[in-house]
Amino acid sequence: MAIKTKAIKISQKHLLGIQDLSISDINLILNEASNFIALNKSKNKKLDILKGKTQINLFFEPSTRTQSSFELAGKRLGADVMSMNMGNSAIKKGETLIDTVNNILSMKVDMIVMRHPAPGASQFLSKHVKCQIINAGDGTHEHPTQALLDAFSMRNHYKNNLSGKKVVIVGDIKHSRVALSNIYCLQLLGAEVMVCGPATLIPKYIESTGVKVSTNLDDVSNLIFIQM
Numbered sequence: 001m002a003i004k005t006k007a008i009k010i011s012q013k014h015l016l017g018i019q020d021l022s023i024s025d026i027n028l029i030l031n032e033a034s035n036f037i038a039l040n041k042s043k044n045k046k047l048d049i050l051k052g053k054t055q056i057n058l059f060f061e062p063s064t065r066t067q068s069s070f071e072l073a074g075k076r077l078g079a080d081v082m083s084m085n086m087g088n089s090a091i092k093k094g095e096t097l098i099d100t101v102n103n104i105l106s107m108k109v110d111m112i113v114m115r116h117p118a119p120g121a122s123q124f125l126s127k128h129v130k131c132q133i134i135n136a137g138d139g140t141h142e143h144p145t146q147a148l149l150d151a152f153s154m155r156n157h158y159k160n161n162l163s164g165k166k167v168v169i170v171g172d173i174k175h176s177r178v179a180l181s182n183i184y185c186l187q188l189l190g191a192e193v194m195v196c197g198p199a200t201l202i203p204k205y206i207e208s209t210g211v212k213v214s215t216n217l218d219d220v221s222n223l224i225f226i227q228m
Helices: 023-034 037-041 064-076 097-105 121-126 144-157 179-188
Strands: 054-059 080-085 111-116 132-138 166-170 192-196 212-214 224-227
Touching: 023 144, 023 179, 054 064, 054 097, 064 080, 064 111, 064 132, 097 111, 097 121, 111 121, 121 132, 132 144, 144 179, 166 179, 179 192
Parallel strands: 054 080, 054 111, 111 132, 166 192, 166 224, 192 212
Antiparallel strands: none
16 A cells, blocks of 8 residues: 655654644644554555664563554564663663663664653653654653554544543553653643542642642543543
8 A cells, every 4th residue: 555655854853752842743743643544454564764774662661562562663664673671681780871772872773762760761861862762651751652642542533623622631640651741742732631530649740730630530520531
């Protein structure tokens, strides 16, 4: 199956968090993603958009779904992909994150997809290496690609318009790595966002993001749900 593709350019070199993106960036990403729905249903799913590029999936935490999704996406776009689970890496012997990544970059890597337990790890790394960084989850901070996928699904359901829609994120907000990304993304797309969960599982700063807070599930039963 033939698919028309063109180079798209967002305002950021890296994809570190939704908070760094503009509404134009998000719409550009979501519009481009819609072109691949039919492709993924066809027999020939491979393109050469990333031909000649090398992608390393660097996961310091186990994540079968996220890691396999990035591996499959990279291969379907034509990249050379290598996944590395760092649980038994030299970091346990005292090697720093920058040391580890610089050793990998000696292989002429173009992009690193990183999952790390420390909030801000991807931002830190982006300031010390030349290749592009995609944040696949940094602690309980952000998980931008998951939020983009959630927004893509909702936007498709509501005919590309989330403006004025009321969305509630339910569950353990405090320890979620995607809740904050969802809040930023949905607000940029014009949705009204609320969080709901036990008071002990809602971070104290959350109201500063402009969301409403509820601890009673019955109060939000008529809204669009995202479960953490």
